[in-house]
Amino acid sequence: MFNVLSSINWLGVAAAFIAYFLLGAMWYLGLFPKPYRASLGKENEPDTGQNQQLLYIVGPAVCALIITITCAVLLSALHINTYGNALRFALVVGVGYLFTNTVNIAINPNIPRPFFYGLITGSYHLVGMVLVNLLLVAL
Template sequence: MFVNALTAVHWLSVLLAFVAYFLLGALWYLLLFPKLYRVSLGKENEPDTGQNQQPIFIVGPAVCALIITITCAVLLRALHIAAYGPALGFALVVGLGYLFTNTVNIAINPNIPRPFLYGFITGSYHLVGMVLVNLILVAVQ
């Protein structure tokens, strides 16, 4: 079932959805929530050293966004979701049930001084990203 779904994926829609998800991350962390994100990490009083410009902090999230996007495309095909309403429902289930919740769970550790703030910022990014990705995947079939 999933092999057939993988071969039926519309790869242009995957590319467009991935680019949108990746650009949303740049918008989210560089323009909308940079100060709150630094606060969530306990770095609000530290100078910005440009460390987040290192390749791992750009390539790593890009690879993850691509894998998430491909996974959504495969699941949409396997579940025969081809309309906006069901795609939105799927995005909310995956976004809240897996990505948002898992982000908060990962943040609850001694290295994140404000885990719930971090979880809210990053989890919300993934939730909005899932809605964006899945609506694009359905729109460009």
């Protein structure tokens, strides 16, 4: 069932990964930089350029790539090849795993506003899953 690596469109994986990664840059640097900082309790701290460090660029990129490849494997193994099924799959994975796990991880003493953080970051992953899975089916 999971011997599908040879049937995956790797160009589609690359395109979906790039879209997911760029969505993250747009999400955190363009659309929600202030709310994101507030969710971390850092709204009154000066921006130290921490987001420009290599770890904060490469780490999310590697994670987005692994998530994208995993989606490609599952789409292929489950024979999901229509937009409607890809959307349903994206919502199940996006809400059931990524959004929920993001909130769960945020519930700790180091995140002062865990549900706000979960809303911002979980929503990014949910939108990302829709984008990734629709692209994987399209390509």
